[in-house]
Amino acid sequence: MNEQIAIITGGAQGIGKVTAQTLLRYGWQAAIFDCDEEAGREAVEETPGLLFLPCDVSSEESVKSAVQEAAARFGQIGGLVNNAGFGINKPIEEMSLEEWNRVIGTNLTGAFLCAKYCAPHLRRARGAIVNISSTRAYMSEPHTEAYSASKGGILALTHALAVSLGPEVRVNSISPGWIDVTGHQKASRRKHIEWSAEDHAQHPAGRVGRPADIAEMAAYLLSEKAGFITGQDFVADGGMTKKMIYV
Secondary structure, three states, rough: OOEEEEEEEEEEEEOOOOOOOOHHHHOOOOEEEEEEHHHHHHHHHHHEEEEEEEOOOOOOHHHHHHHHHHHHHOOEEEEEEEOOOOOOOOOOOOOOOOHHHHHHHHHHHHHHHHHHHHHHHHHHHOOEEEEEOOOOOOOOOOOOOHHHHHHHHHHHHHHHHHHOOOOOOOOEEEOOOOOOOOOOOOOOOOOOOOOOHHHHHHOOOOOEHHHHHHHHHHHHHHOOHOOOOOOOEEEOOOHHHHHHOOO
């Protein structure tokens, strides 16, 4: 049993929840930070052993308090997965500054704040951080300026933290592509979608991604097996960003 705890932000649903469940299977203790208390309660009911701590990662006081409570409960923080994030897709002329700041505040500032307050604990534990970016850091659809900018910022934050916190703490990021999280939401939002053959065939890997594809990579990057890897981004998108498309 790993006596260290891993903190997973946005851990009540989707990729975050599956990552927390995966880390539990690998022997970690796991605490999920999430601002959705309904989803958080459901997650711990569904997965005994998870610790849910309500947290708004865009708030410094909320992050500071949640990290302190996690450390008090478990004693040592050995891993951090900065997964919390969302997007507001609007034409740039219609997006308000408040909406822009909400996206940047959660997706990018939240990762900074969690790294800041976990850093002393991670240094002592010689732990690791995994930031969840997105292929939107490399390519875009229309009207995704705030989300794409936040995820591009995650890439830069990742290598900056790797240099600043090394050698005690390793820091890497994962950039997921199309991941089907619909079956891993809270009950009121959960659904099952049968993706078409065309949806799967868009991917050189032959299928749409699953949350476990990202969770397993995060678990590896947090582990000692990845001890020589830091400052890197790993694209997990079934090969879509390498596929040339001609119309």
